[in-house]
Amino acid sequence: MDSLIRIAPGALTIGRPLPWDVFDADGNVLLRQGYVIQTNTQLEQLFERGRFKPRKIERKKEKIQEDQRQRNPFADYADLLATLEATLNAITSEDPSAQKRLLGLARMLERTCQEAPEASLALVHLYSIGPTIHEQILFYGILCHFTARAFGLDEKRTSVLTAAALTANLALVPVADQLNASTRVLTDDQRAVIRKHPHRSIQALTSAGITNKLLLKIIAQHHEQADGSGYPEGLSGTDILPEAEILALSERYVAMITKRAYRNRMTITAARKLIATLGDGKVRPAIPRSLLQVLGEYPPGMLVRLDNNEVGVVTGRAVRARGPFVKAIFGPRGNRYSGTFERDTSVPEYNIQGAEEPEEMPSMDFSLLWGFRN
Incomplete structure (x- = not known):
């Protein structure tokens, strides 16, 4: 089948659910999405025989409003990630299509969340053990969308927040996976990269013609803290946008339940308990309550x-x-x-x-x- 693409080395990992169905060269299903590879032998066999079928979401982006097919977050997962990567690359290369790509991706993700909310939330938990930076960013977008609505933000502000969640860590993309895989203490240079990433992400966005003031302000503030201990400006209290606090909390939750080379992941149960204690001046109390409302006691995918x-x-x-x-x-x-x-x-x-x-x-x-x- 011409539509099938050979699986590239590095695309799959032992112990992680498959991101898509795997076919043989004749189009027969070998393994369904969600199958967990157990051994190196299985991995090598998939690289040798396996193919996958991209769904080409980008070709439909001009017809997003007319596309009436049922949204399936699992079938769309790999293509959402590929579209995210292409969008971030378009921004960093100052491609004229960058803004259009970002708006299309944000609309696609929001529609997926609206039409399949339980499955969209499940993605965050089914793939949370060792996600790539692009997966983490997608999870931020999903959690921000739901938390913003639970918090009471209107549709327009929620959409801008979703776009901000997809781009706030743009400057970290080249180094994030390496940092997560490192067992060493961060160097001064690495810490500097992390502290400067909001500003550098904003620079890339503005250079690509993306100048929405609310979006850029969310990104600028998403590492500020209500007690003034955050960065880069040391803002405090209501000087910080609620959107920025929602993004920060979404990132924190994903970090909690994600495995790193230098630490074990926190259980979802423990992460929820910790979030419940955050209304202590570090964040607006209604924001952690909104995230907990979104997750429920037992989140989808658990x-x-x-x-x-x-x-x-x-x-x-x-x-x-x-x-x-x-x-x-x-x-x-x-x-x-x-x-x-x-x-x-x-x-x-x-x-x-x-x-x-x-x-x-x-x-x-x-x-x-x-x-x-x-």
């Missing part, structure tokens, strides 16, 4: 153990008297189910006993679990 000892994945947050929606994937004795079974967690037998947060996610067919048909 694994949980039920009272009958099954293990399932949360596919939807609690609604009214109904508990979180869970699809059981492992039986009470640890056997893997061949199918998936929806459990009503408000029924005593299926009450959630607690979180299951392994260092490596089990293989899952994400689209099937969330009810999408490719």
Whole structure:
């Protein structure tokens, strides 16, 4: 099949869910998105035989408003990342299309969040163990969109915040993955790069013709602290935009639940507890409350153990008297189910006993679990 592209070395990682379905050269499905590669042999076989099918989101960006197909965040994931990378490259190269690309990507991401909110939030948690910088940036955009709406920002300000979340760390992209993989203490030069990245990101945006004042102000302030201890200006209190605090908190949450070479990741449960303590003058109290409201007690994409000892994945947050929606994937004795079974967690037998947060996610067919048909 001409539309299939060979998988490049470095595109896949042991212990991480596949970002897309993998096909053989004849177009037959080898592995579904969500399968977790376990060994070097499997990895080499995929590089040898595997192909993937890009969905070409960029070709449709002129028709975003007319495109009525169901948004599937899992099927679109790899192309959202590729479009993000192309957009950031267009900005840094001062391409005339940069602003149009950024607006198109922000609209696409917001529409995906609006039409498939549970699956969009699930991306953050299913791929959180060791994300690349582009994945982290995508997660910031998702969390900012939902938190801004829960906080009460209007549609226009939310859209500008989403675009800011996608570009605020532009200046860190060349070094972020290297920094995350390093086990050494940061050098003075590395610290300088980090502290200057808001200003350098703004420089790149303005050079590319992106001059929205609110967007640039959000980026300039997203590392300020309400107590004046932040950077680069040491602003405090209400001098800091709520949008900047939402972006900062989104980045902090992703950092908490993300594995680094120099530290272990925090569990989602522990991260939620820490966020609940942040209304102490370091941030507007309503902002951490809004993020916690978005996540729910058990966020989509999180694994949980039920009272009958099954293990399932949360596919939807609690609604009214109904508990979180869970699809059981492992039986009470640890056997893997061949199918998936929806459990009503408000029924005593299926009450959630607690979180299951392994260092490596089990293989899952994400689209099937969330009810999408490719």
